[in-house]
Amino acid sequence: MEKTVKIAFFDTRSYDKSSFSAENEKFGFEIEYFDFKLNEKTAFTAKNFDAVCIFVNDSANSAVIKILKDCGIKLIVLRCAGFNNVDLKAAQEAGIKIVRVPAYSPHAVAEHALALLLSLTRHIPQAYLRTKTQNFSIEGLTGRDLFGLTAGILGTGKIGRIMAGILKGLGMKILCYDPYPDSKWAEAEGYSYVSIPEIFSKSDVLSLHCPLTPETFHIVNHDTMKMMKEDAVIINTGRGALIDTKALVHALKHRHIAGAALDVYEEESALFFNDHSTEIMTDDVLARLLTFPNVLVTGHQAFLTTTALSNIAEVSLQNVKDFFEGGELKNEVKL
Template sequence: MKIAFFDTHSYDKKSFIQANENFNYEIDFRDYKLNENTALTAKGFDVVCVFVNDIVNEAVIKTLKECGIKLIALRCAGFNNVDLKAADEAGIKVVRVPAYSPYAVAEHGAALLMSLTRHIPQAYLRTKTANFNIEGLTGRDLYGLTAGILGTGKIGQIMADILKGFGMNIIAYDPYPNEEWASKSGTRYVTLKEIFCESDVLSLHCPLNEQTKHIVNHDSMKMMKHDAVIINTGRGALIDSKALVHALKHGQIGGIGMDVYEEESKYFFSDWSTDIMTDDVLARLLTFPNVIITAHQAFLTTNALKNLADTTLQNIRDFSDNAKLLNEVKA
């Protein structure tokens, strides 16, 4: 099997080269993303391996089929960037990595929360310049506050456990509630309106689809407490970014820690420090002192990278062996 890897970085290469010792596939790493302009470079390969910001729309899939691609292997859990209907019509299978390290993502969310509520970035920058003044760095205890978990899959459950360890009261919303887990963990399911109204910390862990796109919007943020903070390690488009800027500007929420951004594909995983940023919303978000943005790195641990590589290559082996595709994504 010949595999064309798109949007690869040094950490991808290292983990996949090591994992490939058990598979011996022919792998070609590309640093550019898969899109309508680059899809033709997949000619001569059997599989394309893509990440969250690669574009796999109908036009790209048509080109991939013409190039002889038989499988699209996502080295991530999300698949909202793939036109599954077009892939099905083209006869191209799609597989993903549903769980590479839910602990990595949840722990990063907790790190964002602590950094945001205790002003760690500002404190760090001050002491680096020998400024030991603590004026303006007053935080608040998490103990006794209410944490809302929006989406109670594996990552959401782990985040709930972490926040419960801080002594927080846990509420949750999920259209498919896990009552058994809720009973064991002491979590109370509430309505969507209630989770916005009652949460001091709102942590997003739901998938991105038509129902969840912009689930955090102008109206929902108006319902939130003025000192409530949002943590987003899910998908950027769960939040209406323009409405977020408005809410922050007018003090409707207390702040946000985000590892994803609605229009991140142009900027994340790249160095723009010497260029002019044309995304006015992202540029504005970066100016707020109560906003912390990391560039989609919640998954980035050695444990997760190993699991990503092992599972992705096993998915490809299952396909080549005509075995059952345990991690297939269907339209």
């Protein structure tokens, strides 16, 4: 590289700055961190930079892509696995390459999914709040053994496979769904690939680990939840829009399912990663969801471990180095 590459980071938090600044000591890029999100109003701040680094709630739609091209941006670096917030066609037409971090720490996400599952089914948040006020009653905290139950893994990429292994270790029977099944892996582990109706109808725990695509958008909806057992629970550490949230509220209200634990929400971009504790919530769907005692929500923190942050920084900056040195783009996202 003849000159120092300049990267504009959008929607950054203290943990981003810490992990990327430490990793950048090996690369020597010029980095500027912005706490605001990338969108049509902020994209002009990318002028005089060579690349932008964005996260899940930044927008790289066609309008933003056009502005980035005019600003001279050559590369969009996703410091995450998902890329549903990027208009790939517009980027291709603009000649802007897209790279991502396909597997920063699948264990981090799977382990958080397990934490959500156990917290939900054993009423850990309620118990914690009670004991903080010296209330040691266990009335209403009856849980359920997971041993012997059936877990449905919707999406068997790296995270889904790790989650399947964890739940198998708890003594659960594993059912899987994926449009591209790996029958050899499933047979070796003693798992079964089944259809959508079967995974919804037979699962006691349904854990979502698939990417958000037109095919998976609202895959959990009114019709599919009606197939589920009344004592089944849903865990989502994938993407918010895998679930039709209004339909989820209806299913919970009418006791079609027993509960849900979510680390993602389909309208999260206006809320997550920021403190709104002194504000009135205007999102009526999320507000209703939070009233249910059998719902647990965390703010998209499944990825947030020291291991994952280090891996995200290392892979992201290596992606930048490979691009500007003309190396192979192993993590390029193509149309």
